[in-house]
């Protein structure tokens with residue numbers, strides 16, 4: 488029999504179907520079984536590949552995107568990278584407004600992927616003309632034939648996870664999942680995944696992870712937007728200073744806030760103990776697991792799936808830099824590990 492060349496048409500074929508990996512050392516001492524859905528296995532190294540592909544293909548189906556169209560978006564970096572990747576393959580131009588809080592690594596990567604990037608101040612209100620929302624909106628309005636992805640207010644963001652992440656987790660756990668733990672930024676990941684899972688089994692507990700300095704947890708509890716909750720924080724991609732409509736609060740049972748410091752240390756610990764090199768919010772997600780465990784949320788029969796949204800390589804100048812950690816004061820209360828680097 489003649490052998491055929493085994494090649495994929497393009498890199499987008501690898502989006503989704505990320506592995507579920509059992510967590511061992513990091514979960515020692517906790518009641519239950521803990522599994523990570525490792526989204527860094529997407530070709531763009533984050534969960535955002537799923538929404539970029541889904542939203543772009545849906546816009547093509549609806550005839551909104553045409554060859555040569557310009558795609559505009561606001562992004563903490565990950566969505567931008569995914570949109571830039573999808574744009575290259577599909578032949579679109581890509582303009583991105585990012586927050587100055589995004590790591591330099593992320594901003595440089597967007598440029599490396601051919602996107603035009605506007606870096607906007609992080610600590611201004613969403614309706615300030617300099618905010619990354621306002622800048623993206625203005626570019627979209629000024630650029631004829633452009634398409635604004637608008638991930639915070641796009642129902643297709645939820646839909647992408649409803650159609651992919653949710654069914655994957657259901658299948659990978661053979662329907663035995665009892666808890667889902669996921670960070671909330673736009674809310675697309677947690678909402679779409681939870682909506683699918685709760686349709687299969689309404690008893691699954693859905694636990695959201697929020698940042699100190701964000702309004703999401705309070706809004707979930709009180710249905711009120713409280714601007715007093717807002718102050719600068721360091722973890723990138725989760726928490727929010729507005730209420731995104733891409734979050735379906737009705738499928739989330741409870742939120743937990745975690746500190747920047749705990750999230751950073753936990754991410755470093757996951758990398759060192761599990762060999763899974765994770766981003767900042769993966770640390771936040773597992774820190775939330777620990778805090779939920781303290782409240783008695785889990786028992787021996789719990790099967791807890793935690794979403795790890797992206798890869799550690801995006802944070803080399805932040806949580807994986809000892810200098811950065813020291814500057815933040817994150818080593819003040821912790822013993823600093825000795826450097827393992829020796830120059831010969």
Ligand code: PMP
Nearest residue numbers: 671672673674675676724768796
């Ligand atoms: N972690 C990281 C690193 C992210 O970039 C994002 C997306 N902003 C999230 C978590 C949260 O995902 P979602 O927007 O789907 O809520």
